[in-house]
Amino acid sequence: MFxxxxxKELFVEFRSREVTLSMLVFGLSIILTFALSxxxxxxxxxxxxxxxxxxxxxxxxxxxxxxxFSYEKEFDAFSMLISAPIDRGFIFxxxxxxGFIFxxxxxxxxxxxxxxxxMIDFPSQPWIAIxxxxxxxxxxxxxxxxxxxxxxxxxxxxxxxxxxLFPLVSPVLIAATKISGSxxxxxxxxxxxxxxxxxxxxxVIFGLVGYTLFDFITEE
Amino acid sequence: MKPFFNNKTNRSGLxxxxxxxxxxxxxxxxxxxxxxxxxxxxKIFYIHVxxxxxxxxxxxxxxxxxxxxxxxxxxxxxxxxLAAAEIGTVFMSLxxxxxxxxxxxxxxxxxxxxxxxxxxxxxxxxxxxxxMMRTFGGHIERVKxxxxxxxxxxxxxxxxxxxxxxxxxxxxxxxxxVEMAQQPSEILIPFLLSLSIFTLLYVLMLKYRIHVIRIxxxxxxxx
Amino acid sequence: xxSVSNISxxxxxxxxxxxxxxxxxxxxxxxxxxxxxxxxSTLLRIIAxxxxxxxxxxxxxxxxxxxxxxxxRQKLLYVGHASxxxxxxxxxxxxxxxxxxxxxxxxxxRIQDQLNYYGLTNQSNDPISIYSQGMLQRLKLxxxxxxxxxxxxxxxxxxxxxxxxxxxxxxxxxxxxxxGKSMMIVLHNQSRAEELGDRILRIKKGLIA
Numbered sequence: 001m002f003x004x005x006x007x008k009e010l011f012v013e014f015r016s017r018e019v020t021l022s023m024l025v026f027g028l029s030i031i032l033t034f035a036l037s038x039x040x041x042x043x044x045x046x047x048x049x050x051x052x053x054x055x056x057x058x059x060x061x062x063x064x065x066x067x068x069f070s071y072e073k074e075f076d077a078f079s080m081l082i083s084a085p086i087d088r089g090f091i092f093x094x095x096x097x098x099g100f101i102f103x104x105x106x107x108x109x110x111x112x113x114x115x116x117x118x119m120i121d122f123p124s125q126p127w128i129a130i131x132x133x134x135x136x137x138x139x140x141x142x143x144x145x146x147x148x149x150x151x152x153x154x155x156x157x158x159x160x161x162x163x164x165l166f167p168l169v170s171p172v173l174i175a176a177t178k179i180s181g182s183x184x185x186x187x188x189x190x191x192x193x194x195x196x197x198x199x200x201x202x203x204v205i206f207g208l209v210g211y212t213l214f215d216f217i218t219e220e
Numbered sequence: 221m222k223p224f225f226n227n228k229t230n231r232s233g234l235x236x237x238x239x240x241x242x243x244x245x246x247x248x249x250x251x252x253x254x255x256x257x258x259x260x261x262x263k264i265f266y267i268h269v270x271x272x273x274x275x276x277x278x279x280x281x282x283x284x285x286x287x288x289x290x291x292x293x294x295x296x297x298x299x300x301x302l303a304a305a306e307i308g309t310v311f312m313s314l315x316x317x318x319x320x321x322x323x324x325x326x327x328x329x330x331x332x333x334x335x336x337x338x339x340x341x342x343x344x345x346x347x348x349x350x351x352m353m354r355t356f357g358g359h360i361e362r363v364k365x366x367x368x369x370x371x372x373x374x375x376x377x378x379x380x381x382x383x384x385x386x387x388x389x390x391x392x393x394x395x396x397x398v399e400m401a402q403q404p405s406e407i408l409i410p411f412l413l414s415l416s417i418f419t420l421l422y423v424l425m426l427k428y429r430i431h432v433i434r435i436x437x438x439x440x441x442x443x
Numbered sequence: 444x445x446s447v448s449n450i451s452x453x454x455x456x457x458x459x460x461x462x463x464x465x466x467x468x469x470x471x472x473x474x475x476x477x478x479x480x481x482x483x484s485t486l487l488r489i490i491a492x493x494x495x496x497x498x499x500x501x502x503x504x505x506x507x508x509x510x511x512x513x514x515x516r517q518k519l520l521y522v523g524h525a526s527x528x529x530x531x532x533x534x535x536x537x538x539x540x541x542x543x544x545x546x547x548x549x550x551x552x553r554i555q556d557q558l559n560y561y562g563l564t565n566q567s568n569d570p571i572s573i574y575s576q577g578m579l580q581r582l583k584l585x586x587x588x589x590x591x592x593x594x595x596x597x598x599x600x601x602x603x604x605x606x607x608x609x610x611x612x613x614x615x616x617x618x619x620x621x622x623g624k625s626m627m628i629v630l631h632n633q634s635r636a637e638e639l640g641d642r643i644l645r646i647k648k649g650l651i652a
Binding site (some may be wrong): 146153159160166178194202211219220 | 290345352353377380
């Protein structure tokens with residue numbers, strides 16, 4: 001059942017491309033906005049780059065995760081999932097994993113425009129940067145998928161989602177900025193170990209909480 | 221349903237706690253020592269820290285109420301959660317007001333990203349979202365479940381928020397006060413007294429607010 | 444087969460279902476009737492676990508439906524107003540998905556046979572977003588024909604159908620009745636209700652009249 005659900009998430013997106021496309025275009029718009037609104041020296045931009053990157057990812061994640069849940073409301077498709085004899089925690093897990101995949105794809109496509117338009121150097125340790133980025137994406141999408149599941153049926157769900165999500169995800173944003181900043185300047189692992197632990201803690205705790213709570217929040 | 225203060229225990233509690241709070245204010249102003257360099261500003265500490273304690277206690281109650289709501293499927297726990305969320309937010313607002321009042325003469329500016337204040341601000345914003353969820357979440361019977369879920373998630377996030385903010389700006393010192401265990405008794409005893417009075421006040425406010433919400437709920441159900 | 448006890452449901456304190464209690468025996472067809480807004484669809488959605496009730500208990504095949512394992516609803520199928528399918532996927536893809544989620548995957552040839560029976564062969568590979576109301580209704584019946592169930596909860600199965608569609612649905616419902624399957628059907632038409640049902644439950648002001 002789990003893999004059936006996951007394949008559904010990926011197949012629907014492959015067919016429609018709504019989520020990744022809207023995330024990509026919005027991400028590019030944000031980069032443009034950053035570039036136009038920050039006419040400062042490259043040194044200052046480089047210092048702010050990690051924060052700008054993760055802020056962009058956060059905004060884009062809101063768009064993406066909102067879309068992955070809102071298409072379930074069309075033709076009441078979500079009823080197919082929740083009336084089926086499946087563990088509803090699987091719905092959360094598959095939304096989480098698929099959201100992570102879409103976010104990672106978007107980041108992969110937007111990385112070069114981000115670095116080039118803002119004239120920032122690529123990190124000197126690219127594989128470590130990629131690995132930590134994947135973990136941070138995982139943490140962001142764990143919280144985002146859970147909050148989106150809660151806000152999904154609400155009036156003004158597109159407003160409630162960022163209002164609830166941004167304060168909740170603040171530790172991830174802080175940790176992400178610190179990790180990326182450290183990696184960009186080549187700090188050793190011991191400098192950013194604590195932030196990685198925070199990211200892993202978020203993944204475990206929100207993964208468990210989301211899996212448990214989804215059973216209670218999916219019904220109308 | 222009888223008015224809350226018709227009950228003798230509640231009435232006595234109100235009078236007692238009101239008297240204790242007046243004594244508390246008098247005690248803080250008249251009897252607590254002046255801390256060198258902080259002077260009168262430091263006396264806010266006797267209000268600020270107990271407010272923070274009550275705020276966090278209240279949000280903990282929201283989380284517990286949320287868990288019990290899901291486990292027992294009893295609407296009473298939703299009332300408790302809502303009452304605790306409201307009172308907690310009131311006290312957190314007090315923290316966010318008294319914190320800068322205390323900080324301005326000592327740090328030279330009303331706000332720096334001190335870990336405890338920052339955690340309070342983030343939690344305050346989460347609960348603004350909680351109340352917006354309550355308002356825009358749909359029909360009340362559904363909103364109860366969402367509110368319980370948000371209450372659980374919010375408090376689960378608190379330790380993570382605090383640790384992350386603490387390590388975010390380690391160069392920023394915490395509130396300009398020495399650790400409680402090292403305080404002299406002239407400060408510690410009034411502080412513990414204030415803390416106890418605030419806690420009793422919280423219990424009374426919680427009971428009262430649950431009573432009012434229950435009446436409102438019944439009125440709406442009968443309309 | 445199904446035992447519903449003291450089910451209550453309110454929306455913003457407006458009581459829609461008030462301590463509803465009834466049973467459905469094995470092989471029985473129960474028709475639910477009532478005015479618009481009486482709570483007929485709400486009742487079916489609560490039994491299908493799509494909507495939460497405020498209080499009450501439901502036993503399906505002697506298992507707790509509301510608090511038990513998801514597998515309890517394995518043999519319970521809900522077909523509602525909306526198609527409950529993905530607009531971007533075709534009829535075949537939606538049916539394959541829905542059946543796999545129920546743990547009973549079906550070969551594509553059988554799916555195509557049923558779509559052919561319900562007159563949807565030409566559009567079987569088109570996304571269902573282009574389907575008319577009548578076509579979606581036929582698709583839902585095709586789903587009910589393919590799925591494995593002991594109790595069917597079906598909400599206004601004749602809605603939006605042309606004469607041919609109505610005949611097809613009528614035939615299917617009678618066929619399932621003959622096979623000894625249990626059904627709960629929401630209907631508005633009295634004569635059809637009397638023809639199909641073993642018993643009629645009328646919901647009025649939140650109660651079974």
